[in-house]
Amino acid sequence: MAQKYAFLIDGERCIFCRACVVACKLENHVGSQWQRNDVILIGPDQGKNPAMYPVFMNCQHCERPACIAACPVENKAIEKREDGVVIIIPDKCVGDEMCVYACAYGALRLSPHKNKHGYHVVDKCTYCVHKLDRDPDAPGGNRPACVMTCPNRALDFGLRDELLARVKREGRDILDIDKFGMGPSNIILKPRPVRMANALHDSDATYSSEWPFDIKAFRVGASEELNPAG
Amino acid sequence: MVNGKKSEDVAAGFSLHYKSKEGAVYAMLSECFKEPCVEFAEDVATGRLYELIAEGLKRLDIPVLPDVIKGLRGDNLMMGPMEGPVIGKDEAILNIYHRLREAYYSLFFPLYVVPVESVYKAWKEGKDEKGYIMGDPAIEMKKRYGMAGIEIPEIYKDTPDHIFLLLEYASLLCENLEEESRAGFVSGHLDWVEDLRNDIYKYSESHFYRAVADVTVSFLKGERTNLLIQRR
Amino acid sequence: MKRDEAIACVERSEKLKITFSRRSFLKTTAIGGGALLLSDNLADKLGLVENAFAMHNWKEGTTFEQFPFTERLVWRPEDGLVADKVVRSGCSFCPSACWHMVHVKDGRAINVYGDPDNPIQAAGGVEGKQGGVCAKGRIGIIQLLYNKYRITRPMKRVGPKPSMKFEPVSWDQVFTEIAQKLVDIRDNSPEGAKAVAAKTTDRVSRDNGAPQFRFMHMYGSPNTTHEGYICNDAGGIAQGLILGKGSQTNGFSYDPVTGTYDLGDSKYVMWFGVNDAESHPLTHAWMRRRKEIVKAKWIVVDPRMTATALSAEVWVPIKPGTDMALVYGMLHYIMNNNLIDSDFVDKWVAGYDELKKFVNAKGYSPEWAAGITGIPAKSIQQIAKDYATTKPAAIITNAGINHHVNAVDCERVLIFLTAITGNLGVPGGGHVAMHNSGVGVSFPPIKGGPTITEAGLPPQPDFFVRAINEGKPYKLRMIFYQGNMTTQNSNTAMVKKALMNPDVTYVSFNLFPQEDTEYADYILPTQTFYEFDHVHRRLDRALMFRERAVDPIGETKSELQVWIELAGYMAKLDKKNPPEYWTGNWDPRWWQDKRYFWNEICAKNGGAWSGGMTADRMINLAPKHMLKAPCPPMDHPAAKVLRRDQLAEDGQHPGLSVMFLDDPAWKLLWANEKFPNGRRFPNDIDKVLIYTKEFDDKMKAIGHSALPEFYTSPESMAGLPTIKYLNEFVKSPSVSNSAGGNLVHKVEIGVKPDPEIRKKYPIQLTTGRPGVGVFHTISHWSWSLSQLCRDRYVQMHPKMAAKLKVKSGDMVKVETQRGSLTGPVMVWDGIQEDTVFVPHTFGNRQKVHEDIGGKAWDTVNVLTEHYYDTLSGQNEYKCQLCKVSKV
Structure with missing residues (x-):
């Protein structure tokens, strides 16, 4: 299936303002106790790497989605569209949360909304597909709400091939977060080596950054676990 | 017989002012949700409120537990020993007036209970009740008032969907239109009152206002049955 | 008479009086009366109305889920709601001062976007199609504007303190009582006018602070202060x-x-x-x-x-x-x-x-x-x-x-x-x-009235508390407060003690029933940024004129309006001054027509610093260019030296970005007799x-x-x-909020601190901002912003956590000499090993935190003590001693 769309996430530009989280909640009427996306802070760890990295996480709309594989409903309550977007079919969902546990990126949550059969349904980022047909010049544009809101253009959204080509042109490296072979669609850029020093140490001993990669960190909602206050 | 007055008298009282029984009950319930004034305290003190509502509900065949409706009587409010050897009617009424005011304002400030439809219609998820005024219900009511040539006091311009305005509007509908015509309004704009009742119970111990809430809920249930509206 | 008899007596006396008190709030213009009389005209209209809406929305058997309005705070075009006007208002939470394009439909704000033409916000969205805003701007204001907890009418206390027992009253009553009290204190109390203190907030327009100062000076009190002493x-x-x-x-x-x-x-x-x-x-x-x-x-x-x-x-x-x-x-x-x-x-x-x-x-x-x-x-x-x-x-x-x-x-x-x-x-x-x-607002000089000769208290609101509790240098009897004393002032227990003083009247300007509402005598309901024309300033002295986006909610009034109207009541009740004193020094047009106010009053009186900053200029040049003070009018010598390419698009002064430039454009602003060619440093x-x-x-x-x-x-650890604060008050050389100046303690610097505190409380406590979603206590009343920072955490280093045997999420107790609180741990490597950080602005009346499934937390100021900088009035919020234990 052709993966048409993807996010391009440049953590170097992120200022940790969380406008993306709030914009999604407004656009998609997400309730107050959960969120479809998240900005997690990785680090610092003064022993290994004094820097901090913000990482925007949402549903990766994987090539081989674990959520679909895990769904026990006949004919599945989640589908992967022609354009690669993974979408929940609310009326088929029975709220068993198998997909929630299966997703390595923590992208799904059980929501308080009920479908017409009375089951609570799961909810996740939809790449704001409902906006795709809108006029790009209208307020809010035709791209995902988080992308449109980010005050420092840390997020972009578009055709995956085009984004990859741009990344290559600009000579940036891509972070590999595909530890489970799901084929996540989003392109998360590796931040370039930062000479971040902690003045407590000898001022010559600055650290260059290597991405402190721990797959467990890359989950929507990780910010709640790492920093319970959010 | 109702408290010394024959039921015919009460009925006479009704028809003096109201074409329909429902209209009368709506109007009286609306009054209950307004800031108490001395005249209202008198109606409560004398038991008129209780009698009229009880009679109205009876004639509409809307069942309400007697214990519930008794809460509308003034004796709940007259708590504590009375001052002085002799108490005149005026003092008794004033006493109830003050108690009503205290109960009313304690219930609705610090604004944990806001009896406005918009507040109950936004974002309801179990415990998570986020409430905003000026929701769609408010805009719609504004449009209704505009089309019908109705003005509301300036002070309520941001809460045109306050419960007392909605109940008064319902009374207006009863008095002017056929039964079926008000089904849309009742089912659309008065279906949140159970949640309001729950909040009133949660944030107040006033027997009177709890009774008002209960009676309103029962009455609206009866209305829905009569108008053949299913709920949830 | 016994109770039962009394009731029976009342009932018996009413035989057949069926007439029922009923106030009709719905007035039909068709009839023009107050009664719900039968009228064919009305019936027809109502019939049309109900038909129209029934067709649109409801059929028989309609259920709740079919209701079109659930969770609808911000609208999508496919919902059919498109703005009928877009207003350039803005945010006043933080001094980045973003522009907000507020989409309004039917008089209701339905959406907010940033302005892509503001250079600061220009990198928002994609290809600059949508200006950037942070989480607070995107939703914070609308969630405050239509918040159900919003106080929309003036309230007067009817129960004892501390409690939330209030009743709504009219503005007329509130103004009358407050003005009467002011007159009373000035004329009959031992302290006189200086027993009244007032403080402004930065949460609102630039024209919010100055009117308070004007009023207080006219009244004769030197105790007018602002949030700057809590701020920076x-x-x-x-x-x-x-x-x-x-x-x-x-x-x-x-x-x-x-x-x-x-x-x-x-x-x-x-x-x-x-x-x-x-x-x-x-x-x-x-x-x-x-x-x-x-x-x-x-x-x-x-x-x-x-x-x-x-x-x-x-x-x-x-x-x-x-x-x-x-x-x-x-x-x-x-x-x-x-x-x-x-x-x-x-x-x-x-x-x-x-x-x-x-x-x-x-x-x-x-x-x-x-x-x-x-x-x-x-x-x-x-x-x-x-x-x-x-x-x-x-x-x-x-x-x-x-x-x-x-x-x-x-x-x-x-x-x-x-x-x-x-x-x-x-x-x-x-x-x-x-x-x-703070560019401030320039008013015309006050005509007539008292010259204030007595000195004010040390200029920070903590001193209101101390003055009441200690009676030194003198006592206060009335406080006008914008802000939240019981969360933002240090040593909350002392604040509460002061506010419980029976001689003190506390007038609170507020939007929500907050912690200090429990101690207030009057609540004056104020407005959010979208409800009035206002001027906000950016960090770098840039001023922006924002237009009102929606009508004010309920009976709320902006602070400028309140002071002007209160002056009107002083005119009636103040027997020591002629009425013209009060009415002649104010003009209601100032709040009714802000453009006029800034064009004709502020700019005309702004002199070299802000004389060129008219409302018209601010509106016409923004958002691409924002005028910065100093911005003199073009006929000022300092403006005439500018070249054509240095001027703003409208050919007038652009405002100076860099202060203390070695350039006549700056120096001539400060020319005086001694320095006719100007000064680089205006001393x-x-x-x-x-x-x-x-x-x-x-x-x-x-x-x-x-x-x-x-x-x-x-x-310090x-x-x-x-x-050390000596037992002597002296006049401050650095702060003067009135002609009388301000008192401060004389101090001795370089003394050794009490070593006993360190033994009992061995951990350094510091405080600060919880996170990006928070600005003042007010942001805690927004649901989405509260979710971004739900808990008042206790941040500590992994080593300290290990010593205490706690991990993130466990509850700990933090205790100082003043009090204690509990909170969940946040383990954070980026902090000193012997320091804990506890964020401010939380409060135990923040209902919204409860609504989202959290709890309302005690403010960190139950822990802090009042030590202040005598040169500025600022508090020692960030270096106190505590101990931490697992709960």
Whole structure:
């Protein structure tokens, strides 16, 4: 299936303002106790790497989605569209949360909304597909709400091939977060080596950054676990 | 017989002012949700409120537990020993007036209970009740008032969907239109009152206002049955 | 008579009186009366209405889920709701001062987007199609505007304190009672008018503070103060003392006068105690973008690693309260290694030699500083060298410097550093004291009335509390407060004690039933930013005129309106002055027509500083260009020297981004008899006043000195030299909120602190901003923002957590001599091992936190004590002692 769309996430530009989280909640009427996306802070760890990295996480709309594989409903309550977007079919969902546990990126949550059969349904980022047909010049544009809101253009959204080509042109490296072979669609850029020093140490001993990669960190909602206050 | 007055008298009282029984009950319930004034305290003190509502509900065949409706009587409010050897009617009424005011304002400030439809219609998820005024219900009511040539006091311009305005509007509908015509309004704009009742119970111990809430809920249930509206 | 008999008596006396009291609120214009009379006309209309809506929405059997309006706070075009007008309003949460395009339909705000044409917000969205806003702007304001907890009518207390027993009353009643009380206190109390104190908030328009001052001066009280003493005024006060004028010295966005991006062209930025990313997200984002372009180096000095350090080259994890030592260490290195800008020093600095002698004699070397700050001497030397040799270099300060007892002294030392390295008065340099850009509002002079001769209390609201509790220097009887005393003032227990004093009347301007509402006598409901025309200022003295987006909710009034209307009641009730005194010095048109107000009043009285900042200019030039004070009118000599290419698009003065420029455009603003050609530094000597004998004497009179000794909080872990408050009040040389000036304690500096506290409370407590979603207590009333920062956490280093045997999420108790609180742990590597951080602005009446499944937390100020900087009134919020234990 052709993966048409993807996010391009440049953590170097992120200022940790969380406008993306709030914009999604407004656009998609997400309730107050959960969120479809998240900005997690990785680090610092003064022993290994004094820097901090913000990482925007949402549903990766994987090539081989674990959520679909895990769904026990006949004919599945989640589908992967022609354009690669993974979408929940609310009326088929029975709220068993198998997909929630299966997703390595923590992208799904059980929501308080009920479908017409009375089951609570799961909810996740939809790449704001409902906006795709809108006029790009209208307020809010035709791209995902988080992308449109980010005050420092840390997020972009578009055709995956085009984004990859741009990344290559600009000579940036891509972070590999595909530890489970799901084929996540989003392109998360590796931040370039930062000479971040902690003045407590000898001022010559600055650290260059290597991405402190721990797959467990890359989950929507990780910010709640790492920093319970959010 | 109702408290010394024959039921015919009460009925006479009704028809003096109201074409329909429902209209009368709506109007009286609306009054209950307004800031108490001395005249209202008198109606409560004398038991008129209780009698009229009880009679109205009876004639509409809307069942309400007697214990519930008794809460509308003034004796709940007259708590504590009375001052002085002799108490005149005026003092008794004033006493109830003050108690009503205290109960009313304690219930609705610090604004944990806001009896406005918009507040109950936004974002309801179990415990998570986020409430905003000026929701769609408010805009719609504004449009209704505009089309019908109705003005509301300036002070309520941001809460045109306050419960007392909605109940008064319902009374207006009863008095002017056929039964079926008000089904849309009742089912659309008065279906949140159970949640309001729950909040009133949660944030107040006033027997009177709890009774008002209960009676309103029962009455609206009866209305829905009569108008053949299913709920949830 | 027994109760039952009484009722029966009442009932019996009413035989057949069926008439029922009923007030009709619905008035039909068709009939024009108050009764619901039958009328064919009305019936027809109602019939049409119900039919129309029934077809649209409801059929028989309609259920709740089919209701079109659930969760609808912000609308999508496919919902069919498109704005019928878009208003350029803006945000006043933080001084990034973003523009908001508020989409309004049917008089209701339905959506908010940033303005892509504002250079600060221009990187929002994709290809600049949607201006950036942070989380607060995107939803925070609408969630406050239509919040169900909003107080919309004036309220008067009917039950005892503390309680929430209020009843709504009319404005007429409130104004009458308050005016009567004011007259009473002035004429009949032992203290007189000075027993009334008032404080403004920064949450609202620029025209909010000045009217209070005018009213209070007219009334005769010197106790009018503002939020600056809780905020960051120490920076501006320090500048005022030694440079002659205080404000954020350098600005953002393109500056036509210097042809530079000012701070955006800085090559070396030292962030001293500023969590800029979470305090001012959008201007921070702009600085980040510029940093990439000019390849600037950023140094973040902060006991904690915050989001501001995300792209910093160096994090300096200084011990709380020791910044002055760091700066002295840098000064020592720079002065002793020939790294000063000799030209600048020779020409523009008074007292350099004395400073050098002083620093050397005291031994304030990097090695000494290392012992105090915990930062190795070599790091200090490297930073000093880099700062002195990279040009231009900026020092940016905020609460990390100002929320200490040594605020002004520390700021002054930072100004010394800026000056001797030649970084003052150049684009990209400066002593950028944030939150000091109050342009203020200029009124015409007051005609008639009293001259205030008595001095006011120390100018910070904590002193309202102390004055009431201690009765010294005198007692207060009435407080007008904008803000929340029971969460923002230190030592909450003392605040509550003061507010329980039966002689005190507390008038609270508020939006929500907050913690101090429990102690209020009157609540005056105020407005959010979208409900009135207002002018807001950005950090860099840029002013913006925002238009009202929606009608005010309920009976709320803006603060300007309140003071003007209250003056009207004083006219009626004040027998000591003719009515014309009160009515002649105010004009209701000021709040009714803000454009007129700014064009005709503020600009006309603005003089050299803001005479060119009319509403019309502000509106026409924005958002691409924003006028910055100083902005004189074009007929001012300082404006006439500008070239064509330096002017704004409308051919008039663009405002100056860089203060203290060596240029007639700045200098002529300060021309006077003594300096007819102008002054670069608007003081008596036209130099940076580091030391003169005269100045030193003036400072010694209150216990300070021109060259400040190092000292810090009485509650530092290392028991460092501190401050002692003597039993004597003196007039402040640095703050004067009225003709009577302000009193402060005389102090002794350099005393040893009480060692016993450290034994019992061995952990350093510091406080600060919870996160980006928070600004003041007000933001805690927004659901989405509360979710971003739900809990009042206790942040600590992994080593401390290990010692306490706790992990993130476990509850701990933090205790000081004043009180205790509990909160969930947040393990964070970027903090000192012996320090905990507990964020402020939480409060135990924040219902929204409960609504989202959390709880309402006690404010951190149950822990803090009131130690203040006598030069500025700022509180020692950030360096106190505590102990921490597992719950």
